[in-house]
Amino acid sequence: MKRWLGAALDYLPRWLEHQMRVSEQPGCAIAVAHDGKLVLEQAFGHANLAQRTVLTPQHRFRVASHSKTFTTVAIMKLREAGRLQLDDRIGRHVSGLHRDVAAGTLTQLLSHTAGLVRDGTDAGQWHDRRPFLDEAELRADLADGLVIDANARLKYSNHGYGLLGLAIEAVTGEPYGAWMQREIIAPAGLEATSPDAPIAPALPFANGHSAKWPLGRRVVIAGDNPTNALASATGFVSTAGDLARFFGSLSPTAKRGVIGKASRRLMWHRQWPDPYSSLNRWYGLGTMCGSVADWEWFGHTGGFQGTLTRTACVPAQGLTVTVLTNAADGLSNAWVDGALQVLRAHAVHGAPSKRAAAWSGRWWTLWGANDLLPMDGKVLVANPALANPLLDATEFTPDSRERGRITLAGAFGNHGETVRLRHDARGTASEFWLGGTKMLPERRVAKELSAREGRSADGSPDGAAADVDV
Template sequence: MPTQEVEEFLLAKMRESKLPSLAAAVVKGREVVYARALGFRDLESGLPATPGTIYGIGSITKMFTALAVMQLRERGLVDLDDPLAKYGLGLTIAGEDVTIRHLLTHTSGVPALGYAEALIDGITGARDVWLPLATPEDVLAFMRGAGSWAVDRPGRRMFYLNEGYVLLGKIIEAASGLSYWDYIKRNILAPLGMRRTYLLREEVERDGDVAAPYIMTRRGPLRSRIPFGISSDGGLLSNALDLSKFLATLINRGTLEQQIISKESLEAMERAAASWNQQYLTGEDYAQYGLGVMSYKFFDVRVLGHSGSVGVYTAFLGYIPEEDIGVVLLANSSGYPLAYMGLYTLAAATGRDPNKLPFIRYEKTLKALEGVYETWKGAYRLYLVVRNWVPYIVERTRYGATEIPLFPTAIADDEVVFTAIVGGRRLVVTATLNPPTLLYERYKLVKKS
């Protein structure tokens, strides 16, 4: 793997988005071929991160929950088409039962209810909201009557629903006779030797290598708190070395030291069942969703895995089973998307050109266009600035500034066509790269700096 290239990219993105630390590992076959941590796990104490540092993994937890459901299915204890009512969790929409399959694929028809967002923002102080849901049972009380929130019948559309994976945790308990956490420990973590993967506060507090949680503010990272209370939808905490064992198991079709899931069940999890309904701005599809597994379009193959975020921690795990390779990335705040960092790393590790990834292409285009533009002999000046992937045309005078966002409609190697809304009218703005030039309203403007 071109280690220097990858680390330069990771460090550049950490610097741009002010991430305190990042832990990464690359697995090839059954072996960890790269393990590295950059930055500080604790800024105030000046403690460096390590590949073994504990971070929250957010929605990567859903892969563990889905795998547990598939294990129970193999044992004949659940069927994916069981209605939730069988487990005392009845949810009916337009006269149709919601099933386990609907929850796994986020196709219940119920849009996100926002419990996790409110819980995290309340604990971290990010918003003036307070929803103290400390247990899955609290979440069940919160979502009572949520069938009335549905916008479609089950199985027709994907709406990412954290609450659905809370319900799956309760189904695992009902079917197995164990608590969710005991089931995960006994049937996934222990067989894989993942001894430093946690859910409970007391477990985390006993570990001496835990990344401090930081909320990202306009001024940079601000120390915060871990949002305990999230469970089967996003509550696990782990480290790059433990997750490498999980990654190796997925790459090797369910088997590491022992088999924890059949190849057939794993392939069923990975098979796309719902569209994410998102595209890169360059036009390519972003991802699809299976049974707890995301499927990212990646050159001529698919990267399987999941991303995760609980605000103060972000994470990405992705693998290409046909090429026996995967990557995990963990950070102790929110910044540049770790999914993008992971896909960049996988491109470099597999001999592909990371600069051809759609988000890298668009990002490079925006950076090339950003700057000061002037008309003939500098008679009129505008600025093109980029914030959160959105370019703006800015006119500044000593009395104030006007900002107009630009939305790309066509992207080529040397030209981007944008749409702007000016005075209630749609306006086409054309930007060319060689040299950077804007055709905006009645003006031709050339980049000066």
């Protein structure tokens, strides 16, 4: 493993743990794979708040639209075997469809450009108001034809992937779930992955949770319901570790995979942009695509009742990051981006040098926490409360284990000023000074704030926080 990667992996759990603390999310699992091997797998919080069940890396989540990538891999494998072609019309494999729906190609369905309805006229399945559709209900929803012309734009459709599941059944002569388990999941070595729920009761499963409002508290959402004819769009159950390894195996740079390199490249190729999104994302075949700075990634997100998940693979670095959260307001999207920013910063700035390594730890003021991240010849001051903890991070160069100088900071920061690291009689770092600001360990700042709270309780003006012009 590269030395910079080890330093980044050491920081990621500390940052995520702080994010969990400030966001008050129920649970989060993260996994990072490098060149196909897991190098980080950790969980935080609870699988079920009501039962206070501690979340572990072994807990399965509903990973929802990650299922679309699995389904696309299945289509690619059947294509490699000569059993179908991407320009096949769906009507060739699934009979009884509306004429315009039947004319859509597999490529259009895979890339969400077939012009189909997203979730039908009643999407109550996403709110636990009705079961997920069976085949007859799926067909009925598509009986009126297209919503817009095919190939007009990227228009997401779960129903389109439901049709792809029916096509897989028609070509293989087997139920979707059984064929996927034998031909995709097992060959990929995914022991904690299933094509749909429910799973065996003895297996650890992370329940979903509602947002905190409007009740002022989170409600547990079972999330163990089958998705029926939409399993190919949203049914999958998996762990962060399994997803990170599977998506890593889809990288064109991976040595082995369930499908060949040419098929993997085709999946990753950017087919259609989303011009109405500020995120600058594209869709390939069963994959979302985008960039974090100069790191290009592909992957997918997933949203099930009370669960939000995301995976991103960066082929050029051989890295895959998966973050699973079990709340309707989960922060998986932001946390994957943040994790990629942390990894990239370490790759750019290098592994900690001996002098820089002496500057580390989390330091507090009443404004919150700052983390010192030693790199090669420099130290970055991160803000763990941010989704990107290295956003506009101050940099300083240590001259010794006790003094240094700020070499890069924003115009409203402390550019050019000194930093100091003071130690107690035992040689333990006890104070960090950034310019003229003294930062302390958490327990000492907590003591300061508690004392302030005590003074303000009797009405003393000395206890009130002064107005500060920032």
